[in-house]
Amino acid sequence: MPSREEVAYFGAGPAPMPTPVLEQGARAFLNFEDSGLSLAEISHRSPTANKILADTRAALASLLEIPDSYEILFMHGGGSGEFSAVVYNMVAMWVEKRRQMAERELGDAQEEILEKVKKEVREEMRLDYIVSGSWSLKASQEAANLLEPLKDGGKVGNLVNIVTDAREWNDGKFGKIPHEDTWKLTSPKASVFTYYCDNETVDGVEFPSFPKCLEPKEEGDDRLVVADMSSNFLSRRVDVSKYAVIYGGAQKNIGITDVTLVIVRQDILAAAPSPSFLHDVGIWSPPAILNWSIIAKNNSLYNTMPIFSIWIAGQVMRSLLSTHDDAKVAGQEAVANAKAEIIYRILDSNPSVYQVVPEKSVRSRMNICFRIEDDATEKEFLQGAEGRMLQGLKGHRSVGGIRISNYNAVPMVNVQKLASYLEDFAQRKR
Template identity: 75%
Template sequence: MPSREEVAYFGAGPAPLPTPVLEQGAKAFLNYENTGLGLAEISHRSPTANKILADTRAGLTTLLDIPSNYDILFMHGGGSGEFSAVVFNMVAVWVENRRRRAESELNGDSDKILERVRQEVRRDLRLDYLVTGSWSLKASQEAASLLEPIGKDLVNIALDARKDNGGKFGSIPPEENWKLSPRQRGQGIESAFVYYCDNETVDGVEFPSFPKSLDPGLQDELEKPLVVADMSSNFLSRRVDVSKYAVIFGGAQKNIGITDVTLVIVRKDILSTIPPPSFLHALGIWSPPAILNWAVVAKNNSLYNTMPIFSIWIAGQVMKSLLAFHGDSKLAGQEELSNAKAKIIYDILDANSSTYQVVPHTSVRSRMNICFRVCKGDAAIEKEFLDGAESRMLQGLKGHRSVGGIRISNYNAVSMTNVEKLAEYLKDFAKKH
């Protein structure tokens, strides 16, 4: 039986965790701080649980320099649950803004307000999605499904990266080619939000930086878009200017912790811009279910229902370890380390291009999920590659079932030592092929 030190794991999620965090977690799971109870047993409404929530929020706030006008929520459902939550909550925000505008202009006439907003929903509401990989595609499909009862053309695919890449994901076309909805208020069609996935786990595509066309600092006050980003698979791997986003979310099981908890960073004004459920229902729109309602979750300190306190504690410990390791540099230090690990791997792949073919274009290569084919996708040779890796205790390298090939997931807890072990294998295998 191999020891933990002998195994180098590169799985896409659940992903490896820092060994010290796991060791602390094993103790806490059995007996937390000598209370005689494990963390999975304590009340989620106890002072201990509330302190864990507060400590984890504080760690995330410090790492990301989160401004005071944002709230941090802990939720169920993973990234897929947030596909729905984003639609429910952000459409409600769009409706409430229109309702308030109509209320001020129609002297509070409730019937006229309802009819005007009903017409505006059908005529003007749009949800912009930048589809650059499998997860943003699924998010857009979920949005279309949820909104189908009120309209079939409300989801605007402002970018489908496959159209410029032979029908496959692997590139991000220039921003001037994106077809974003107008954002000038009072000019008809108005985007409720712009949604993108910062790092596509399946396809190995990562946005190199925040899109300039969405940057609120470069636009007129009335044109500032509400940007929603799924950062599930590159969360805490680089610096992020949170102030440019309305919402950031991420499942914990890649860079933050274990499954069962999803982190949502949401601007507080979003939480206070929700119409009465009866008004949404009169428009034929579902109000956000309580379990996905950001305002409800925030009001209840993320304890509207029983939260997995152990999972939140693990996330907090991961954040604590990052702060301890990088000190004042915080995520700048982790970004430098992530870049260095990715460069080692990509340099070897590029130097042996007859053996390895990287899937995404150079400009959008993910630092977190490195996707490539071996000998142009030869099934027998790719199996040989995976078998050889397993024999060296290099595990979790098989590509996603939907695309095949090889995928090296280079998350924060993947050590430089294990990257170097993999690099040696990549070189040795290339010599034979």
């Protein structure tokens, strides 16, 4: 039976965990801090659970320097749950803003207010999606699915505006982020939000930085930006103040599965309309379990939360804080970059053997995707890797190829083991 030290795991999620955190977790799972109870047994409403939530929030706020005007929520449903939550909550907020504007203009004329907002929803409201890979594509499809009841003779596609679809610029495949000059954004006033996935796990495409054209151009130009950071959370600095919402499932860089982190600007939580007004407009009000305002009001304890998973996430964050000290997430960014560079350098020096999938300027530091000559050679590569206990390297089933996931908990020593295998394999095939 191999030990943890013998196996080098590069899975895309669930992903490797720091061994010390798992060791502490094993103890906490049996008997948390000598309480005689497992963390999986205690009440989510107990003082212990409340302290775990508060400590985890504080660690995250410190790591990412999250401004006080943001709320940190722990939620169920993973990244996929947030595909829906983003639509429900943000559309409700947009409708409420428009209702208030109509009220200021029309006073108490409730029927006219309703008709005006209904018209604006159908004719003006747009949800902007930047489709740079499989996950942002899925998110945009979920938006279209949820907005289907609003279809009014026209196409639901009118409501979901695809700002850009990277496949159209790359022979039908993901692997590029089209130049911002070609993006078709709607105006900040009509746009409910502009959505992008910061790191596309399946396709190995990562935004090098915050998109320039989403920066506010003038005072009051409040384009609300929503980002899925499921697969590069805590791997680089983020200016949280540029976003309305950031979210990510925990199971890659933060901890184990079961918990989803949402960082949301407080003014968005405040703008929740009455469910009956939403229904009259023809929109469902957010289900309670996905309703950010309800979750926030209940200190993320609207229902039974996985306290063990939240505690694990807190331990991972605390270990990042103690490893990198004042550098915080910038310290982790330097490590992530250095590990990715080692791999890409070998791939680039062996172009006849390895073909990196995405364009150089948008290569992911977290998910390194490449192809080898043909299926048989890729199989041979994977078998050889298994022989050296290098695991989790198969590309996503939808695209094939090889994928090295370089998450935070992958130690440098494992990257070096993989690097020497990549060198050896290339030497044999050259």
